[in-house]
Amino acid sequence: MRGNLFAVAVNLVVLTVRAERLHVLLIERGERPFLGEWALPGGFVRPDEDLVHTAGRRLGEETGADTGHAVVGHLEQLASYAAPDRDPRGRVLSVGYLAFVPDMPEPTPGGSAAASAWWPVDGTGPLAFDHDRILADGVERAKAKLEYTTLAASFCPAEFTVTDLRRVYEAVWDASLDPRNFQRKVTSTEGFLVPTAALVTGGRGRPPRLFRRGDATALHPPMLRDPHRVNDRATAAPRHDALG
Amino acid sequence: MRGNLFAVAVNLVVLTVRAERLHVLLIERGERPFLGEWALPGGFVRPDEDLVHTAGRRLGEETGADTGHAVVGHLEQLASYAAPDRDPRGRVLSVGYLAFVPDMPEPTPGGSAAASAWWPVDGTGPLAFDHDRILADGVERAKAKLEYTTLAASFCPAEFTVTDLRRVYEAVWDASLDPRNFQRKVTSTEGFLVPTAALVTGGRGRPPRLFRRGDATALHPPMLRDPHRVNDRATAAPRHDALG
DNA sequence: TCAAAAGTGTTGTCGATACACCCATGG
DNA sequence: CCATGGGTGTATCGACAACACTTTTGA
Known part of the structure; x- marks a missing residue:
């Protein structure tokens, strides 16, 4: 099989509406690279795991679905990002996923994050990796989807x-x-x-x-x-x- | 870096309009797996190559852009597919790309294909890998895009x-x-x-x-x-x- | 002169906007 | 009874479907 090998990660653009503003769930990275900077939650795809399964698992971990909090919402694939230099560790392809969830209490950090919080989508500083781009694509997709679907109810x-x-x-x-x-x-x-x-x-x-x-x-x-x-x-x- | 490694391929859903019907460019595979079966054209992402670059390169090879034929058209990312068992050779993630091109003479096979041809989108038999699914997603995306963009002109x-x-x-x-x-x-x-x-x-x-x-x-x-x-x-x- | 295809005018209908107005509650 | 927000009625406008009609060519 030709071609070099990639690590494959999933990154989540988790959106919710708080205080009449659109917010995104960000985590403060607890490890390198970009230690201490804010990023989209995500994780590597495990062996025998499909992309949507990885995304759903990480979404549950970050939003506290394990605490019995009912997260209904919506989850869909957004796009893939694989610029050769997007991750200093090597060749990593990231599949972006877009999630809509109802407003809920402050999140509990999952995975290797130091902290996690809801940020207004237009108030985030520069994010780690190419996550600014992924976030922008997710917000634009969300705006478009409300036009011709009933997905707005997924935020409620x-x-x-x-x-x-x-x-x-x-x-x-x-x-x-x-x-x-x-x-x-x-x-x-x-x-x-x-x-x-x-x-x-x-x-x-x-x-x-x-x-x-x-x-x-x-x-x-x-x-x-x-x-x-x-x-x-x-x-x-x-x-x-x-x-x- | 955690996570196992993937080969990353790009597969193209190249659409055109011939004889007032929507057609897709398929190749007959010249190597295993699925030797002799019809599939979407594609190829592995090379080192230091971005996804859209791989897609554009393979599109040019298949449509004979190197022969001086001016291919204007349109190219956009569709979705990624990474079911654990989608390729018998191992873990392969495929990024689907959607292309619109004007009608042109019969294609010349590029890459490792035995043959290539335009097929009516509703007349293809079962395709290799999960390419039926990728094709269906591409056709649905094309239908939707004509509603709210001017991309129909890319077929002309x-x-x-x-x-x-x-x-x-x-x-x-x-x-x-x-x-x-x-x-x-x-x-x-x-x-x-x-x-x-x-x-x-x-x-x-x-x-x-x-x-x-x-x-x-x-x-x-x-x-x-x-x-x-x-x-x-x-x-x-x-x-x-x-x-x- | 006819058939065929390009292009224009006109009318009815449907959906959206703008806004007047009524309803039902808390203070 | 007044402020506040929920909800209905209605006039107007713009876009589109339907289709009559004119234009411009080849045969």
Whole structure:
């Protein structure tokens, strides 16, 4: 068999929505190279292990699935990265995986990490290896997927309100959406949301209904990001603060 | 460095439109394993070679770019496949690449292939390795990309008519599109098509104008496949034949 | 003059936006 | 009863499907 040999790793872009902002799970490296720097969680593919199995195993370790915390979410392959000089240890190919998980308590470091934390996706410093690139690709994929799939619900807990779902879109797209039109769009899309009998009490205003995820995976017609309207929230939010 | 080692290969899903059908470039294997069976072209990643470089090199070899034939087209990474038992020789990770090329003469086998040929994508027998899966992923990606990008033009030669472009959509989607509405859509999308002064003479009917590709890469709003309308051509074509 | 293919005009429909308005709760 | 947020009704607009119609060629 011709060709030289590679070590094969999986790196995870684990996204969640916290405090109405999109966050990514990063680990502080506990070993060389890039000791002490922040990086995407990941690990090498074990013998007889398939890529998605490695990704799922590491995702569970990092998000504390072993602690009984139910992580539903979503996991899909993103792309592979194999520039010859991307790892000083030698030739390493990394397969990026993209995960969407509901908001959860602070993560517990898994693997060989010194620490782990949720970072706002636009507030990370330079990351180890080529992980800036992998992160950027993951965020872009996430933005696109919300347009034509129902995967936004993967960021939500088992039961959630329409407003919860809207905040996912707003955080991922960094845009503001009309709550009334959004409500109609998602509730009228067959199979996106399954209503429950429950209401959320205790908040201000009229109590919202609770929904579960439906069977639909595709969104027809899609919810398109208007390219002229994206990023409205960046300017709208300060204006709102000034008025309050 | 933990983890076992992999050989890393690139496999190409090279698509083109011939005789109004979507075709894929396959090679007949000239060595074991799967000697004599049909497979996607590919090759191992060389030392100091990046993935896209391997893919571009093999694409040029298979499509005869070295013969002076201008291959413009499009090349993008598709996904990686690394099931432990996918190659009987040992642990091999394959990175799939998707290529769109204009129609061209019969290919000349490159690498270690015994033969190579264009096959209709829905007429291939079972392929070697897990290449059926890679091919299916590539075709699905191609269908999706035509919706929201201008990549259909990558299947066309440097100058082409609106009808040429429509036949690309019809072949990839296996659907029939209204020529008049299609014309308006693509000619009114800023930057998709650049008109030339030339007309195509010699055919029946009014001579069509020739266009070149424009700078636009995205299609806003997208040209959506109506899920209810797909596959019309499968029934429409025989009807047309019966009438002709 | 006819057939064939390119290209334009027009109309109905559907979905999205924008926004007026009502509903249901906590203070 | 007022503020707050959930949710509905509706006018308008833009894009697209459908299809009548005109244009320009070869036979």
